Amino acid sequence: MVSPIFFFARRPDRGGLAINESMTSHTFPTPFAESYAQTMGNGANQDIAILISGGLDSAILLGEALKVHPCVHPITLRCGLYWEAIEQDHLARFLRAVASPKLAPLVTLTQPVDDLYGLHWSTTGEDIPDAHSPDDAVFLPGRNVFLLAKPMVYCHMKNIPTLAMAPLQSNPFSDATPEFFQRMVGVLNQALKGNVALRLPYLGLRKRQVMRRGRDLPLELTFSCIHPQKNIHCGACNKCAERRHAFADADLLDPTPYANEVNQCTA
Numbered sequence: 513m514v515s516p517i518f519f520f521a522r523r524p525d526r527g528g529l530a531i532n533e534s535m536t537s538h539t540f541p542t543p544f545a546e547s548y549a550q551t552m553g554n555g556a557n558q559d560i561a562i563l564i565s566g567g568l569d570s571a572i573l574l575g576e577a578l579k580v581h582p583c584v585h586p587i588t589l590r591c592g593l594y595w596e597a598i599e600q601d602h603l604a605r606f607l608r609a610v611a612s613p614k615l616a617p618l619v620t621l622t623q624p625v626d627d628l629y630g631l632h633w634s635t636t637g638e639d640i641p642d643a644h645s646p647d648d649a650v651f652l653p654g655r656n657v658f659l660l661a662k663p664m665v666y667c668h669m670k671n672i673p674t675l676a677m678a679p680l681q682s683n684p685f686s687d688a689t690p691e692f693f694q695r696m697v698g699v700l701n702q703a704l705k706g707n708v709a710l711r712l713p714y715l716g717l718r719k720r721q722v723m724r725r726g727r728d729l730p731l732e733l734t735f736s737c738i739h740p741q742k743n744i745h746c747g748a749c750n751k752c753a754e755r756r757h758a759f760a761d762a763d764l765l766d767p768t769p770y771a772n773e774v775n776q777c778t779a
């Protein structure tokens with residue numbers, strides 16, 4: 513059975529992305545959705561699972577989902593990466609801060625990658641890409657394959673009709689294109705004889721737009737760092753630089769304590 517998924521195609525006139533629904537290579541653009549609820553359409557009336565790491569984008573996605581869906585199931589994937597323990601601490605605090613009767617308990621799935629990556633910066637914490645490194649320095653092979661595979665199976669087994677994740681328009685990687693997501697979800701539903709939909713509400717948005725949508729959430733409890741120091745953001749890695757820029761570009765006060773600034777103040 514061919515199952516529906518929703519994905520996004522570029523609208524060159526606005527630099528944004530419009531919703532399309534198809535399992536084929538054909539796309540049928542619809543008007544650009546200005547809000548989360550508009551993006552979700554009739555799917556807003558259904559339960560949803562949110563892939564959440566604890567970073568800004570996925571935390572904001574969960575916050576928006578809680579305003580719309582009858583039940584939100586947060587799912588996180590632990591792969592054994594260097595920063596995950598601290599990331600998980602922040603995620604737990606964020607979820608406590610936004611707790612509501614609509615928020616289901618966090619589901620933690622595991623997908624160890626140390627056997628694949630070996631002595632890689634993401635598993636050792638050594639030679640972490642710094643604030644001046646290019647975007648592709650933080651590419652993790654197979655990342656979105658892992659992020660989709662088990663959570664999609666989980667949704668299928670638990671009869672959760674939709675899974676959402678928060679890649680942005682600016683994601684430069686080959687496993688974050690509409691075509692990749694379309695094919696990946698098609699293969700998984702084929703394997704499962706399933707019908708789980710994938711939603712990517714931010715794939716047409718810039719970071720600034722997402723940050724402004726989440727400005728009322730406890731963003732100080734999110735975590736973006738790949739080289740944490742003393743359980744807080746290092747302030748010097750590739751992802752900390754991206755985080756600083758995200759707050760500044762959205763004209764929001766950055767509440768994050770950065771270790772390199774704390775050290776300077778107490779020296």
Ligand SMILES: [Zn+2]
Pocket residue numbers: 736737738739740745746747748749750751752
């Ligand atoms: Zn950092």
